[in-house]
Amino acid sequence: MTQEEMLQAQKDSCVFCKIIAGEIPSDKVYEDEHIVALLDINPASKGHVIVLPKEHFPILPLIPFSVMQHMFKKTHHIIGALKDAMIVSDVTVFIANGAAAGQQSPHFLYHLIPREDKDQLHMFTLPKTFNSDENELAVKGFSDRYEQLMKAYLQEVNREVVEVPSQSQVPVSDGAEDVSSQEPLDVLIQKIHDNDDLKMAIIERPGEVKSMIASDKKWAELFGSVDVDELSKNLRAMTAARFKEHHNTEKLVGTKANLDDVSTLFGVNK
Amino acid sequence: MSVIFEDATILAQSSQQAAVKGHVSIHVKTVEPSEDDWAEVMSAASYCSMALFESLQPQGTNIIISEHLTWCDVLARTETDTLSFQWQALQLSKDEMSSIAARIRSACDQLGSQELPAPQRPQVLGEEQKVGGLPSKKNYLLKQLRRVP
Numbered sequence: 160m161t162q163e164e165m166l167q168a169q170k171d172s173c174v175f176c177k178i179i180a181g182e183i184p185s186d187k188v189y190e191d192e193h194i195v196a197l198l199d200i201n202p203a204s205k206g207h208v209i210v211l212p213k214e215h216f217p218i219l220p221l222i223p224f225s226v227m228q229h230m231f232k233k234t235h236h237i238i239g240a241l242k243d244a245m246i247v248s249d250v251t252v253f254i255a256n257g258a259a260a261g262q263q264s265p266h267f268l269y270h271l272i273p274r275e276d277k278d279q280l281h282m283f284t285l286p287k288t289f290n291s292d293e294n295e296l297a298v299k300g301f302s303d304r305y306e307q308l309m310k311a312y313l314q315e316v317n318r319e320v321v322e323v324p325s326q327s328q329v330p331v332s333d334g335a336e337d338v339s340s341q342e343p344l345d346v347l348i349q350k351i352h353d354n355d356d357l358k359m360a361i362i363e364r365p366g367e368v369k370s371m372i373a374s375d376k377k378w379a380e381l382f383g384s385v386d387v388d389e390l391s392k393n394l395r396a397m398t399a400a401r402f403k404e405h406h407n408t409e410k411l412v413g414t415k416a417n418l419d420d421v422s423t424l425f426g427v428n429k
Numbered sequence: 430m431s432v433i434f435e436d437a438t439i440l441a442q443s444s445q446q447a448a449v450k451g452h453v454s455i456h457v458k459t460v461e462p463s464e465d466d467w468a469e470v471m472s473a474a475s476y477c478s479m480a481l482f483e484s485l486q487p488q489g490t491n492i493i494i495s496e497h498l499t500w501c502d503v504l505a506r507t508e509t510d511t512l513s514f515q516w517q518a519l520q521l522s523k524d525e526m527s528s529i530a531a532r533i534r535s536a537c538d539q540l541g542s543q544e545l546p547a548p549q550r551p552q553v554l555g556e557e558q559k560v561g562g563l564p565s566k567k568n569y570l571l572k573q574l575r576r577v578p
Binding site for chain 1: 431433434436437438441442443444445446447448449450451452453460462463464465466467468469471472473474475476477478479480481483484485487488489490491492493494495499502504505506507508511512513514515516517518519521526527529530532533534535536537539540
């Protein structure tokens with residue numbers, strides 16, 4: 160049997176191809192020319208949806224580029240709809256390529272799983288079970304190939320490749336930098352970088368930080384025209400991501416910032 | 430920690446909390462990702478999976494995206510590793526499934542009828558990204574503040 164014949168035999172017996180053709184009933188939630196989204200009959204949570212291309216492809220790399228891009232873009236909108244419909248704030252996307260990874264269907268698909276605060280889906284919080292140094296070596300082994308693939312992708316979709324400083328170019332602060340020679344914005348960044356109380360105050364109590372800026376000249380000089388609300392949002396996201404990286408948990412420990420301590424930074428009292 | 434790719438939208442690096450040999454974490458920088466950002470993140474994960482297959486010859490790969498598209502993990506899988514993503518399926522009645530499907534379908538229809546926002550363009554080399562009113566400044570620390578995973 161040739162490869163084409165094997166693929167055709169696989170298509171002929173594919174349950175999902177029959178669902179797409181309407182031969183087997185399903186709870187479809189979205190459908191267009193290229194893709195379909197339907198409720199998983201073995202849901203991990205309420206509203207668990209699977210997304211699949213209408214044409215039979217056993218694995219992701221075989222899907223034509225234009226269909227893949229369409230599917231990924233539509234995922235953005237289906238997730239938005241899922242959040243609205245199921246009243247959840249987060250949805251986990253889960254893709255399994257290969258039986259060892261948990262792929263059970265010969266028709267490529269992926270899962271959109273609405274998440275709730277106290278759900279029992281701990282399997283998506285990954286354990287640290289492998290040596291990080293050894294992982295780093297393994298990952299470095301394909302970094303050139305990955306960069307090549309990504310550059311080709313960005314070119315294909317007309318997104319610009321943005322050069323970023325390599326790690327060797329990144330200045331490392333020892334925390335003892337002379338701030339007097341820095342620009343005002345650099346001083347603020349350095350203060351935030353060096354002082355966790357200030358950082359937590361901006362994240363947790365942006366309103367009070369703004370009051371301090373409005374009432375105290377030194378605070379006003381330090382923050383200049385910075386949008387504190389936006390800065391707060393960005394810092395929160397950055398801190399949460401770093402926290403997860405180090406502690407492998409989604410919870411950000413709520414250390415209450417002490418604005419009195421922060422005030423001493425600038426020689427003022429709250 | 431080894432950065433293997435970075436652009437205006439993503440930063441891909443070897444995971445510091447490796448679950449398996451061949452664990453890449455992709456941080457997403459955009460605060461409110463557009464559909465183009467979603468496509469890039471999922472494509473980046475897909476190409477990472479492809480590169481993993483070519484390099485380490487695993488028996489499978491997983492891609493997990495969570496936390497409001499702030500984070501994506503790509504994992505090389507073997508039959509002997511200790512990971513498992515099996516879940517206990519909820520038992521829902523046919524009526525309940527139909528009701529849930531109707532709600533999601535309705536939400537999908539509403540989204541489909543809305544005009545989609547213009548896709549955000551990535552920052553180009555030399556063009557400073559202005560976030561939160563911060564003035565333009567080439568500075569690594571500033572870049573860190575703007576780097577919203």
